[in-house]
Amino acid sequence: MKAIQYGLGPVGCAVFRLGIERGLRYVGAVDRDPGKIGRDLGLVAGLGEPLGVAVAGEAGKVLAQNQGVVVTHATGSSLRQVAGQLVDLLKAGCTVVSTCEELSYPYLRYPEEAALLDETAKKYGGRLLGTGVNPGFIMDFLPLALTAAAQKVTALRVERVVDAARRREPLQRKVGVGLSKEEYLRGVEEGRIRHVGLPESAAMLAAGMGWKLERFAEEIEPVVADRPLRGANGTVEPGFVAGTRQVFRGFVNGPEPKIILELKMAVGEEEVDRIFIAGHPPLTFQVCGGVPGDVATASVLINSLAGLLELPPGLHTMLDLNRARFRPFSCRQS
Amino acid sequence: MKAIQYGLGPVGCAVFRLGIERGLRYVGAVDRDPGKIGRDLGLVAGLGEPLGVAVAGEAGKVLAQNQGVVVTHATGSSLRQVAGQLVDLLKAGCTVVSTCEELSYPYLRYPEEAALLDETAKKYGGRLLGTGVNPGFIMDFLPLALTAAAQKVTALRVERVVDAARRREPLQRKVGVGLSKEEYLRGVEEGRIRHVGLPESAAMLAAGMGWKLERFAEEIEPVVADRPLRGANGTVEPGFVAGTRQVFRGFVNGPEPKIILELKMAVGEEEVDRIFIAGHPPLTFQVCGGVPGDVATASVLINSLAGLLELPPGLHTMLDLNRARFRPFSCRQS
Numbered sequence: 001m002k003a004i005q006y007g008l009g010p011v012g013c014a015v016f017r018l019g020i021e022r023g024l025r026y027v028g029a030v031d032r033d034p035g036k037i038g039r040d041l042g043l044v045a046g047l048g049e050p051l052g053v054a055v056a057g058e059a060g061k062v063l064a065q066n067q068g069v070v071v072t073h074a075t076g077s078s079l080r081q082v083a084g085q086l087v088d089l090l091k092a093g094c095t096v097v098s099t100c101e102e103l104s105y106p107y108l109r110y111p112e113e114a115a116l117l118d119e120t121a122k123k124y125g126g127r128l129l130g131t132g133v134n135p136g137f138i139m140d141f142l143p144l145a146l147t148a149a150a151q152k153v154t155a156l157r158v159e160r161v162v163d164a165a166r167r168r169e170p171l172q173r174k175v176g177v178g179l180s181k182e183e184y185l186r187g188v189e190e191g192r193i194r195h196v197g198l199p200e201s202a203a204m205l206a207a208g209m210g211w212k213l214e215r216f217a218e219e220i221e222p223v224v225a226d227r228p229l230r231g232a233n234g235t236v237e238p239g240f241v242a243g244t245r246q247v248f249r250g251f252v253n254g255p256e257p258k259i260i261l262e263l264k265m266a267v268g269e270e271e272v273d274r275i276f277i278a279g280h281p282p283l284t285f286q287v288c289g290g291v292p293g294d295v296a297t298a299s300v301l302i303n304s305l306a307g308l309l310e311l312p313p314g315l316h317t318m319l320d321l322n323r324a325r326f327r328p329f330s331c332r333q334s
Numbered sequence: 335m336k337a338i339q340y341g342l343g344p345v346g347c348a349v350f351r352l353g354i355e356r357g358l359r360y361v362g363a364v365d366r367d368p369g370k371i372g373r374d375l376g377l378v379a380g381l382g383e384p385l386g387v388a389v390a391g392e393a394g395k396v397l398a399q400n401q402g403v404v405v406t407h408a409t410g411s412s413l414r415q416v417a418g419q420l421v422d423l424l425k426a427g428c429t430v431v432s433t434c435e436e437l438s439y440p441y442l443r444y445p446e447e448a449a450l451l452d453e454t455a456k457k458y459g460g461r462l463l464g465t466g467v468n469p470g471f472i473m474d475f476l477p478l479a480l481t482a483a484a485q486k487v488t489a490l491r492v493e494r495v496v497d498a499a500r501r502r503e504p505l506q507r508k509v510g511v512g513l514s515k516e517e518y519l520r521g522v523e524e525g526r527i528r529h530v531g532l533p534e535s536a537a538m539l540a541a542g543m544g545w546k547l548e549r550f551a552e553e554i555e556p557v558v559a560d561r562p563l564r565g566a567n568g569t570v571e572p573g574f575v576a577g578t579r580q581v582f583r584g585f586v587n588g589p590e591p592k593i594i595l596e597l598k599m600a601v602g603e604e605e606v607d608r609i610f611i612a613g614h615p616p617l618t619f620q621v622c623g624g625v626p627g628d629v630a631t632a633s634v635l636i637n638s639l640a641g642l643l644e645l646p647p648g649l650h651t652m653l654d655l656n657r658a659r660f661r662p663f664s665c666r667q668s
Contacts (some may be wrong), residue, residue: 017484022662138485141658145479148637149471149630151352281626288618295615296483298656303482306658321658323641324475324634328356 002069004062004086004094005029008036008055010168011099012074013045019072020047022302027069028062029055038304060086063092068125070309072301073098077196079110083108086117090126093254095309097301101197102147103130105140105317108203108213112171117250118315128315132298134160135197138287139261140204141300143275146285147209147326155278156205160290164243165267165277169232173267175244176222177231183221184241194220195263198248202259206250208319211258216250223266231267242266336403337399338396338428338608339379340419341362342370342389343511344502346408347379348632353406354381356636361391361403362396390598392420397426402459404643406635407432411530413444420451424460429643431635435566437464439474439651441545442537452649462649463642466631468494469531472621473595474538475634475652477609480619481543481660489612496627497578499601503566505627509557509578509599510567518556518575528554529597532582536593540584542653544662545592557600576600611638 003024005016008031016026029041034057036044042051056062071094074081079102086103089096104115121128130136139158147153164172174195176184187193198218206213218315228235234240243266250259271290277283307321337358339350342365350360363375368391370378376385389395407430410416413436420437424432440448464470473492481487489579498506510518510527523525532552540547559576562569570576577600584593596637607623641655 021485081502133483133565141482142479145476145656149467149625149633150637151629151633152356283631284622284623286620286622287618291483292615295485299483299485299660303484303660304658306661307659310657318561318658322479322656323644324638324652324655326633326637327640 001025002027002043004069004071005041006059006068006071006073006089007031007075008033008044011294011297012072012286015072015074015099015301016045016295016299017047018302024070026051027066028052028270029053029060030057030062031059033053059088063094068093070094070305072092073100075100077101079106079113081105083113083117085109086128087120090117090120090128091124093125095127095305096129097126097305098130099132099297099301100130101132101135102200103128104132104197104205105200105204106130107207108199110280113317119312125313127308127313129317130317131293131303132306133293133300134263135201135204136289136318137217137296137300138273139198141202141322142285143205143277144208144319144325145322146275146283147277148324149283149328150277151280153209153277153279153326155256155260156209156261157276157278159262159274160264161269161272162226162265162290162293163267163269163271164265165230165232171265172232172267176241177243177267178233178236179241181222181224181241188220192241193244195244195246195265198246198263199263202248202250202261204317204319205259206252209324211252213250214252216248218246218248220244220246223264225268236267240245242268335359336361337402338400338403338421339375339404340393340405340407341365341409342367343377343408345628345631346406348628349406349408349433349635350379351381352632352636358404360385360387361385361400364391364393364396365389366391373488393422397422397428400535402427404428404639405430407434409434411435413437413447417447417451420462421454424451424454424462425458426469427459429461429517429639430463431639431642432462432464433466433631433635434464435466435469436493436534437462438466438469438531439534439538440464441541443531448649455648459647461642461645461647463638463651465634465638465652467625467627467634468536468597469538470652471630471634472607472625473532473535477539477657478542478653478659479613480499480609480617481611482658483617483659484611485614487543487613487660489590489594490543490590491596491610491612492600493596493608494624495603495606496624497601497605498599498600499564499566500605501627505599506566506601510575511601512567512570512579513575514560515556515575522554527578529578529580529599530598531539532580532595536582536595538585538651538653539593542659545586547584548586550582552580552582554578554580557598559602563602576602
């Protein structure tokens with residue numbers, strides 16, 4: 001199966017290497033980094049040997065020669081920033097799996113972009129799915145799969161704790177490791193410190209459950225070191241920021257949130273994922289040691305591809321890939 | 335959505351009550367028990383009020399008047415024993431969800447029955463799915479859903495521990511609670527003591543992973559009380575049987591099993607489900623307190639129905655309902 005890698009950052013390279021391992025035949029790659037353009041894809045992406053494919057700076061020519069292929073896409077979190085790239089890929093009839101967090105369930109916050117992408121995909125026979133470990137798996141797909149065991153669901157809560165010390169330096173920067181509280185708050189205000197995806201996961205959960213999100217709130221606050229902690233750029237002293245804690249609360253009816261998503265990413269934390277389904281029966285699920293982010297993001301992308309190829313052209317979400325979950329009969333696929 | 339309840343034992347009644355709650359409109363019921371025939375379905379099935387539908391002793395007339403409806407079916411574990419019932423339902427174009435354990439993945443042990451059911455379903459526009467909590471969820475559907483986070487899977491192991499004291503008396507009898515070791519072994523030999531479904535779950539896992547089961551072995555042994563334990567029919571004295579431990583090992587290549595399914599059902603056990611995915615990354619999941627059997631069997635049946643209705647006519651398995659999982663590209667849906 002022919003494929004193109006779009007985006008050669010750390011996650012894109014990991015996705016590419018797994019794709020190779022699973023038998024995808026990469027015939028092209030795109031990255032805007034001048035330091036990568038023109039070099040061999042295999043060498044740039046850490047395959048350890050050349051692949052005989054040069055990295056291109058733009059998609060145009062690669063797509064013209066490779067209509068309708070698979071594209072593994074990893075260029076950014078912001079749907080508005082990557083929508084143009086996605087439209088080009090869909091116009092070439094490609095089947096695209098993307099790490100773009102806001103694409104994972106775009107109907108809540110980007111309904112117009114979602115409609116455009118869906119129309120384009122249908123018109124040109126393309127398919128599009130945004131996924132990864134979070135959003136895409138631990139806070140949406142997996143809780144929904146677990147609701148298959150529930151007769152009644154009154155609320156959903158997911159807690160993910162990530163030890164930032166075990167993650168890449170860019171992630172540590174994204175969660176504010178080592179900053180003073182003031183610098184952290186400025187970073188939040190300027191949008192530099194933020195995990196993207198909680199509203200998307202929550203919207204997917206709500207759609208899966210047949211709930212209408214009436215309102216929601218997202219909070220972000222620093223996790224402050226209470227002892228010296230080791231970060232990627234040196235020790236975090238007590239009183240400085242060890243990371244971030246982000247909580248999403250979604251309200252459906254009444255004053256109590258029906259969806260709570262809590263993400264803590266800080267150095268020195270014990271990694272774990274927990275999923276709580278309130279209802280009948282109540283269910284408590286735990287991933288001991290947590291699902292490791294980067295490795296699993298590549299997994300979910302590549303593992304979703306075969307399922308995506310079986311679906312009709314269009315914009316899809318992880319909801320469409322799993323049909324066994326709590327489902328009111330009145331609630332059709334998105 | 336019109337429905338028929340087929341089988342009014344404890345599980346069938348639980349499925350029916352959940353179906354009612356979710357908006358199924360039951361227009362008929364079938365049970366062979368003379369003590370139930372002719373009585374009102376709502377009263378027989380514990381709804382607390384009459385439904386205006388009489389229980390029939392045979393399906394013929396009910397089906398003649400209700401072609402193509404949904405059927406929630408719970409009459410037995412043995413596919414050979416219920417295949418005739420299922421063929422009748424499929425000939426009436428019905429969409430059938432069944433608790434029949436051997437139907438959950440019949441291709442390994444009952445390929446002929448599976449082919450007949452699939453052909454009949456396709457010919458008459460019917461749909462058929464065998465599911466429940468085990469088989470159907472904890473040892474097959476859920477582990478496969480979890481493999482979506484794995485880059486590589488080298489082995490799968492599931493452990494389910496059920497406290498038989500919290501289950502119905504028939505289940506306690508089925509696992510040998512209170513017997514002497516000799517009586518237990520006789521019960522195993524005569525096929526009275528046995529949980530049905532481990533080979534079916536394993537075959538579904540293997541098919542999902544693209545593994546070919548070369549050989550398998552299933553062991554069953556008594557769990558012996560080491561202290562007085564309270565069972566449904568009185569105290570189990572030390573030295574007597576508290577329950578059963580059943581282990582399935584499936585071999586794909588090499589001397590080490592790639593699939594291990596371990597089920598312990600005994601009085602006095604702490605309930606838990608554990609799923610281990612060996613590979614990259616290794617993943618360990620736990621359902622704290624376990625998924626309660628009877629409640630969740632009804633859940634999985636009713637929750638799978640909307641997804642089954644979206645699939646084309648034919649015999650389906652839980653594999654077909656979830657498309658996001660570890661998938662070699664060469665491995666198509668069953």
